Amino acid sequence: MWIEKIENTKGIRYKYTERFKNPLSGKNMKISVTLNTNSKQAQKKALEMLADKFDEKFYAAERKKQMRIQNLTFKAVASEWLEYIQPTLKVSTHKNYIYAVNQMMNYIDDDTLLTDFSPAIAEKIINDMYYTKNFSRGTVQIKLVVIKSIFRYAQKMNYIDDITKYTEIKLNNKPVSKEELYKATNKFLSRAELTECLSQLKKINMRIALAMEFIALTGLRVGELLALKTGDYNKSAGTINVHGNRVKCLSVYDDNAIGTPKNIYSYRCIDLNDRARQILDSFILENRRRALWNGKTYKDKGFIFTTKRGTPYQLTAINNILKRVQLGGKKISSHIFRHTHISLLTEMGIPLKAIMQRVGHNNPNTTLKIYTHVTEQMKAEISNKLKALQF
Incomplete structure (x- = not known):
């Protein structure tokens, strides 16, 4: 001095x-x-x-910061993370993450400190959801991704030093029950089942029946179907361009209800057969009639698969109608028609890569779940036919 x-x-x-x-x-x-x-x-x-x-x-500022970190709750950090990642995500994905955080908060108090949310607690939550409450593997996997992402954010913000034990948490496969095995191998309809299913649907709701038939003919996701507009249909070429997806967590009246497809592989041009073109033409014609005859209630926004008011159907409304179909104990949802399309292409001998491109899959394992089950059935049929082969 x-x-x-x-x-x-x-x-x-x-x-x-x-x-x-x-x-x-x-x-x-x-x-x-x-x-x-x-x-x-x-x-x-x-x-x-x-x-x-x-x-x-x-050092006083550092001590103040450390005091704040020591008092940070898991809920507060999760909220910070949700706000931090929001600009990078689709609306639907962000909503799913919010829902995942809310579900995890059912297991802990709102004032649980971040430092008290141990890897053991995280693992206990994941295991309870998967093994006790029997949530699907995909659903629980999202929760695990969220937990790991929150702690990666916390480390980035210097709230916590070591997150190794959190990132090492794994979701182990549980033994598959007969019921689960049946569901896994019956996520598509045979030709006979599809015919019966559509026959029942036509008696319940003709427009929904035609929409589901269109999915079975094209392999569209239901969100992609509901986002289709007349401008996406090239009638002369017999194709549709897929570049939108219905955001199911938003109201059909929300201008942001139509977002981007699931991934970059979902942007695609799909060839239509005569029946698919016929369905599109009938919807477009009927929509024009409604707009002309009932313009006060029908608001034409260009969508093809709409309600009587011109708005795309809500997914929940579609599935409520599909639940009324009785088909040998099979759970009928909009997605089963997409899987059925994959199975039909498999039966026709279409290569796996071509099927993936048509339905917008980027992970072959997703397609193989259907592809493999269909080919196994085909092998069984060949085996039975060979037994009867005589000279």
Whole structure:
């Protein structure tokens, strides 16, 4: 420390200066205080003041930050993370993550600290959902992804140092029951089942029956079907361009209800057969009639598969109608018709890669779940026919 005598109109004062090492840059820096005397007692006081001033400047803020981190709740950090990632996600994905966080909060108190949300608690939540409550593997996997992402964000924000034990959590496969095996191998309809299913649907709701038949003919996701507009249909070429997807968590009246497809592979042009073109033509013609005859209630926004008011169907409304179909215990949902399309292409001998391109899959395992089951059935049929082969 060195002392500098300062004389001005106010009298004589003494400036005490010391060098300290900046903990951020590693460089030396000067800190000064001014007192009225230069006594031994004043010099001792100056040293204390200089140390306090340095501490206040660089360490008090750090201590305050550490106190805040120690009081951070898991819920608060999860909310921060949801806000942080929102600009990078689709609306539907962000909604799914919010729902996942809310489900996890059912297991802990709102004031549970981040530091108290241990890997063991995380694993207990995941295991309870999967093994006890029997949530689907895909549903629980999303929860696990969310937990890991929250802690990666916490590490990035310096709220926590080591997240290894969180990222190492795995969801182990559980034994498959006969019922689950049946569901896994019966996610599509045979030709006879499809005919019966559509026959029942036509008696319940003709427009929904035709829409589901269109999915079985094209392999569209139901969200892609509901996003189709007349401008996406090239009648002369007999194709449709898929570049939209219905956001199921938003109201059909929301202008943002139509978003982008599931992934980049979902952008595609699909060839239509005569029956698929016939279905499209009938919907477009009927929609025009409704717009002309009942313009006050029918608002034409260009969508093809619409309700009587011109808005795309709600997925829940479609599935409620499909639940009324009775077909040998099979669960009939909009997605089973997409799987049926894959099975029909498989029976026709279409290569796996071509099927993936047509239905917009980027992961071959997704397609193979249907492809493999169909080919196994085909092999069984061949085996039975070979038994009867005689010369």
